[in-house]
Amino acid sequence: MPDTEKTLVKIDKLDRKILEQLQKDGSLTNQQLAEKVGLSPSPCLRRVRALEEAGIIVRTVTILDHKKLGLSLTAIILIGMDRHTPERFAAFEEQVGEYPEVQECYLITGQSADYMLKVVVPDMDHYHHFLLNRITRIPGVSGVHSSFVLRRVIDSTALPLGYLS
Structure with a gap:
């Protein structure tokens, strides 16, 4: 649903x-x-x-310090798909769901891309390998634009509950 x-x-x-x-x-x-x-x-x-x-509390997690674990590079990847069909999107989503490097995946609009991924890896070499050997090999991926996080300004998982009555 x-x-x-x-x-x-x-x-x-x-x-x-x-x-x-x-x-x-x-x-x-x-x-x-x-x-x-x-x-x-x-x-x-x-x-x-x-x-x-009620499904409001979905799960409880432990948040790890990525840098202390040697995961220093965070990339935001915008991905374009060749066809906009439910089957193509489902196959892409299933595939990226298997990659532990992908922390977040969003189907988006308003950009020249269909998906936005947040990926965490140790360094640029690992990112290069991830991009060439995983992302670009997914059927239907027609374009990739990468941006790299220089500094985390706000890094929160908390929802803004002040709007609730």
Whole structure:
């Protein structure tokens, strides 16, 4: 089901506080979370489970420092496709989904490209290999434009919950 067809889930101020705290630190224990949002542990846990069941909390992850792991180069790649068919797009998406270097993949509009990828690799040699031996070999890829991140100015996974009532 496309995202536009999903039903919005209403949350209250306490749910928003819970979500804000979990976005800051997903490793909080239920006891710590309850204290931060002003609830006792049992109702706090019930709310977190309800947010999970509603699909608002999708998963909890650990964010790693890419540079300390030797992954120093981040590239933004704009990719053009030769045909705009569901089959061509599905095959491309399935293929890039298998590449661990791809952190994000978006089907986009408003550019002279169909997809935007965020890719993380150790260095330019690895990027060159990734581009020539993976991306350009995917059937249907007709154009590639690469940009390289010089500095991460804002690097956040938190959603802006202030818009929610």
